[in-house]
Amino acid sequence: MIPKKLHFTYATKDLPSKYQENLKVWQKMCPDWELCFYSDEEISELFANHFPQYSALLPKIPYGAMLADFFRYAVLYAEGGLYSDIDTVPLKPIPKEWLAFDGVIGYEYQPSKFPDSYRYPWNEKEFLCQWTLLSKPGCFLFKEALAEAFRRLERLNFQAKSIFDGLNTAGPLLLTDIALPYHQRKELLFLDADFFGCREDEHFPFTKRSVIAHQCDGKDRWMVQVKLSHLNLGYG
Template sequence: MLTFKRALIAAAFLLTTIYLLSRSHPSDTTATALQDSGPATHPQGKGTATASQPPANGRKTSLPDKVPIVPSRQGPAGQALLHDLSRAPLRDKLAYQFPYDIDTKFPAYIWQTWKYTPASGSFAQNFRPAEASWSELHPGFIHEVITDQVAVHLLRHLYASIPEVLEAYHALPLPVLKADFFRYLILLARGGIYSDIDTYAIRSAIEWLPGGVPREAVGLVIGIEADPDRADWAQWYSRRIQFCQWTIQAKAGHPVLREVVANITLQTLEKKKAGQLRSVKDKNVIEFTGPAVWTDTIFDYMNDERYFDMTTGNGNITWRDFTGMTAPKKVGDVVVLPITSFSPGVGQMGAGEYDDPMAFVKHDFEGTWKPDSERHMGQ
């Protein structure tokens, strides 16, 4: 029997439900107004967001890139409603999805990739001491060895809103191309350290930066792979100064990572459309996704007027600024380590030995993606 008290409770419940639903869903009028909203304005009256940095090597930097503010309106309960980014340029999507904040700490992640995880019996025994060295020297870090299968699901989660990146990743015809691409993708999205599975940690990453360099002034730490001061250098290396990408430390969203991801994505999709991806062979890897494109992107960044005041200093930064260096150099928010740091013991190009104070990472140069006959080239 429906008493007056029960009817009153039922009515109150119904009214409460209607009220909550009306606050949870914007009206059609609000949605229509969103599509017509004009350019948003920065709180300080500017249409772009930048974070200034102190001059470095005579050049003033502006970080991150001048990323357009996404137009928005205030929805119910003060919630901001953002434009659909599906038609925005790729670089704008990446900048919005993975913003760069130089003031944050370096994320305590260590990322590696291999066919199997260390928990698997199929994990190669010769890799176990190398893999363990990273955990031993970084006890407070999250250390992950990502398999191909896990990489697919992880990228699907991180880049769900940027489907062209996922399309490019799946279209790459060689495992090594995907491995190269993955390191840039995971660092762009999450930051931390990426290092190849055949590397040993000699010193903790906490010791990589010089003592006088504040962590909040650095967003990318790289090392020199090759500095071949000889006439025939082009027979052995792709660039006169070549930055290694077997070990990289970065804060999420760094513009260099954004640019290399955009370049590889757009180039891959262009080749896919033209039916040219099958022409990418092992010999093209260095230029397509490897240290050549990585090096070029870094130099482009160091000479980009969007980040650096190019009216000061002594002209463009080139390989000459890094050849023969034995101590770290800071350019804007990038710290470049000497060849000894990530390539000790190679016995050439001025690299020190494993016990050198500047030796941070040992690379075994297994070249696991190459045929046996092509491993250890240039040594």
């Protein structure tokens, strides 16, 4: 059973007003869910308590947006609940029937069902969305994703020098590699791209089924961090 916990992270507790408003929307749409917020310092505490074998590696993660990638897998495995990026808002309450699954993952890019949606020049294959994820505590997918993310980052000598490095090391391409082979498992729910992935700016309008709106505030900042990994610019 997926617990009613909402997990969010930002580099510091000093949240921009926009993200404070986003959290208010989450609280309004999910009034009986516990809201849990983590700064970078609190992420370190989470790893120390639940994944001490990785604690020494956290300072080697090259930029903040990637730390958020590692965090989402860790907190979902350790605590369960719903993780969502700070630059998301719910369009409707989270469906109760989802909570019966061990894990809930949506597609971000699914041209087989949405052929008119934006085409990504760097990737032709379908891939999963990781800005919103749900899990029961101890779901194997997120333990596997966390371990593989650290392996991939170590193989890169803890450097991510391209957009692909970021996406493939701990981002949506990594999640796709881990989770998609299990798409037939009955205890896992895989959602079509219009549940989480709709984006008006990329010719993929919302549908009646859409649950999450992603504001994509972190997109440009994330790309800058790839090139200027020595700067902590926060993340969305």
